[in-house]
Amino acid sequence: MLENVVEFFRNLPAKNCTECGETINEQHECYGSKCDSCMDPAKH
Numbered sequence: 001m002l003e004n005v006v007e008f009f010r011n012l013p014a015k016n017c018t019e020c021g022e023t024i025n026e027q028h029e030c031y032g033s034k035c036d037s038c039m040d041p042a043k044h
């Protein structure tokens, strides 16, 4: 069971920011298709 889940995430393609092309961490996927910096530049 657990192995299937791990395999599922391992096969997911890495998401890249549509702005700068930076790889987006999985934890940021709820933000859409941009990385943390491009999504909210004022924060940094």
Ligand SMILES: [Zn+2]
Pocket: 017, 018, 019, 020, 021, 022, 034, 035, 036, 037, 038, 039
């Ligand atoms: Zn970016």
